Amino acid sequence: MTTFVAWVGADSRGMTSMYFASDSRLSWDKDKKNAWDCGQKVYASSVAPEIFGFTGYAVIPQSIISKACQLVDKGLRSPNDEKSIEGRADWLRILVLREAEKHPKIKDEDFTIFYGVRIGHGMPGRSSFHLNTYAWDSKLKQLAHACIPMPVCSAVLKISGTGSDALGEMKKIWDASDQGNTSRTMFSAFCDSLRNGKDPYSGGEPQLVGIYREGPAKIFGVVTENGPSFQGQLDTPLSHLAKIEWRDPLFQRVDACGNVLKKAQRHARPAGV
Template sequence: MTTFVLWTGVDNRGITSLNFASDSRISWANVNDKIEYGQKLFYSQKYPEIFGFTGDVTLCKSILPHILTYIDELDGISHCSSIMEKQELIYQKFEKFINNYPATQKNNFSIFYGTKYNTNLHAEFGVLEIVYNKKLNKLDKKNHILENKNKIFKIYDGSGKEIAQKFDYLWEKSDVGGYSRAVFGAFCDAINSNEDRQTNNIAQIVSLWRGRENPIVTAYAHHKKIFLNGQEITDTSLLIEKNISIRNHLFEICDHQGNRLVDAQKQPRPFKSQ
């Protein structure tokens, strides 16, 4: 399964970013059956569209490449003029695929679609949540237009949801609560705790930023190793060529050996809880 979180970054001018984070373990009913380096976050190469999922691995990893082909190769979403229009179009694509999927092979899942409209200070962000309930054989959706510009918006999901929420509560009530990086710090504490056996401690993160058009993918430093989308990167010169930032569990900027940069701002862990 998965531990997944999405959240917004905010400043005094509004929402600055929409961030998706996940662990990298793909597992099945038998917890001994697992893949440690599975990609769980997906994103467009041309447009501000990002995706994450929990639940049915086979279905979700089958449909997301089709959606991204439609977005990137066919420019199928480029004509949309609003967040709601994008969300409805993407939902229709998912619905058609899922309705044609064998009913006997469908299992519970959630797919999260993050999008942005405009790149300036007036940028709008939105999240579409698509949920399939196997017992009811029912597909539901929930549209989130992120209008609250002064408070961080968060959604947790997956087998590690309650564990992640527990750590989020501790960080939120501490002296460093209320910051976007605190959400990521709490998430990393949750996956590093090993409390959920279906989750591993390799994080992956992709974001939409207010002033940037395309998604921003971030590499993750863990125990002196560097991971991108769950995959270990041994030739870190490739990250330099692509100008991909590396962050650790405290969201501190790291070098290509996984050490915090000397001149990077140090981000403290919580030391005082309310």
């Protein structure tokens, strides 16, 4: 049970970034009391520009994505698969299918895995962003793989999970403001939706990962009114010393205490939002 969103940022020269955001709640049944708000739902390679996320049944995706990150980080993926987005996407498709088919039938539910990749690096023409999805149908025992078309401007690519409707409603409010249709407002709409609590199966702190034009993927810390968190964990030990990027619900670059960095661009909440 999840609220998940994938989006891309762009400037006048083309795509600049891709982000995945999710809540931290894992639920075991329809009783919202049986929930755990510390579940990791988005992942990032430490050496490659590749990010992962999921919605639906948690056990299989968490296992698959953890293994995928280790295989990438340890250089254990085939060199042939490394050469193209098609090779990398098919590599993950085979991994997902193999793991899902082996799962016991006694407990098997639908899930979707999201896979974001940057090929190349630098300015558009030298780099490109891609999003692939893998949806497992537990009844049919079938995996549907899709490559999501990329827009030419900042835009949401996918909204998924039980909190989709609540997030969609909040996104409309932000889109109607004078800051609408920007990368930062997509994260702000997500945080507002999560804080409002309209979806009882989504909760905990926001989680955020992303890819820029250069370098490997990043895991961001997020500072809300509850304090700093990292991958859903509040009260992160020595968070003020962590050499990671921090964002607040307005997507501003902040330190672990929530103070906007001196050289960062500041954003005010639009009137009426």
